[in-house]
Amino acid sequence: MPTPAVAFQPALACHLKIRTPWETSKSMALCLGQVFSKDKTFRPRKRFEPGTQRFELYKKAQASLKSGLDLRKVVQLPEGENLNDWIAVHVVDFFNRINLIYGTVSEYCTERTCPIMSGGLRYEYRWQDGDDYKKPTKLPALKYMNLLMDWIESLINNEDIFPTRVGVPFPKNFQQVCKKILSRLFRVFVHVYIHHFDSICSMGAEAHINTCYKHYYYFISEFNLIDHSELEPLKEMTEKICS
Template sequence: MSIALKQVFNKDKTFRPKRKFEPGTQRFELHKRAQASLNSGVDLKAAVQLPSGEDQNDWVAVHVVDFFNRINLIYGTICEFCTERTCPVMSGGPKYEYRWQDDLKYKKPTALPAPQYMNLLMDWIEVQINNEDIFPTCVGVPFPKNFLQICKKILCRLFRVFVHVYIHHFDRVIVMGAEAHVNTCYKHFYYFVTEMNLIDRKELEPLPHLQHIETPGSPRRPSLCHSFTVIPTLFLSSTPICSQPLNVFYLHHFVIS
């Protein structure tokens, strides 16, 4: 899949610099093994399973960084069409609005234009994956106890990029002839987060079930199966993790932070 993505997308339009693994480390070897499995055409469900004898945290770290790189590449290619005029609110269609919250400037969930939300999101993820206390690169240095919780939050927020691209910018993906490759990237992401139980199922509702998703060989846009469903609003604080209990308010659409 990585080869196909590089062929379709312009690497110069990557939204953020690509994060790489240090050669000679266990994580570098895991990354090579994962890429070899993907490039060999192995079933994606099998490719995301934790290899026997490997550490779960290392496996998750490899995939978090890899998905960050891939999703950067996808969004970077269409970001010139994602502007404050075209996307005044970070959303996934008329029913899902994503609000930004952090521990710095935005103490409360705040509605922002999609490009501003994306910038804040990618900046925030870069800080996390470049923090040696969270993603240690030295052999023998343990992961923090809350490592998986942090990764859940990162992946939950990266999923929102897929939602926004699919619902608001998929026409540009089609023009590039890249829909099958984006679908494969999403399918890989979906299988991984569900296999490793890293995103609450409620968070995945804005996009369709996998049986609607086509991959290389039969490129079509996934049918958005929730388009005509009346769904109550959900307010999810992003301060702990995305899988926290939901407070449901019966309004017109989801507002998620």
């Protein structure tokens, strides 16, 4: 299975952009609808099939978000629900939201403005998939992002990893796969906050991006889905907005 590799090295600052509709409440949903237009979508959204258990879980999660509950409580596993189903619902939802985040700023993400996929001067992310990129390779952020999203999309569409049929069990390595997906999605946040948060602020969307990040952070923390060392690039910001 192709997996992108990352190398943390000093890197030149680059410019990357984001996009994110987040409905933590009805008013937030309306505001986001004004900020993020449909033509900015990075790629089609993945949806849960109505009538399935995951669709019901998704509706339950969204209802909790819109109710204005403490995000720390929102991410907790509902009583009687399967942990892997809960993780699957959130992985797909975060994938959709972070796609939207990136789509909003992707027009500014060019080889000239974003020559390296990096997070400030200290962190550089390189791509390796074992196929076209057999060694960790420096890439412009846009190219890296496209490869990353294609990789995630192929995983969540794989019935052997994310089964949708009733009675079909999750694979033994399911949570490990989700950890890889979530750790790589974190890199989008790194780029947005470090390199392009000024653009997000100019759109008036910083509060919504922050809420999206907080929800993501509380979720991965609740189930220990990312090693804390990988969160280092946004450590100070996380301490401020997620304390």
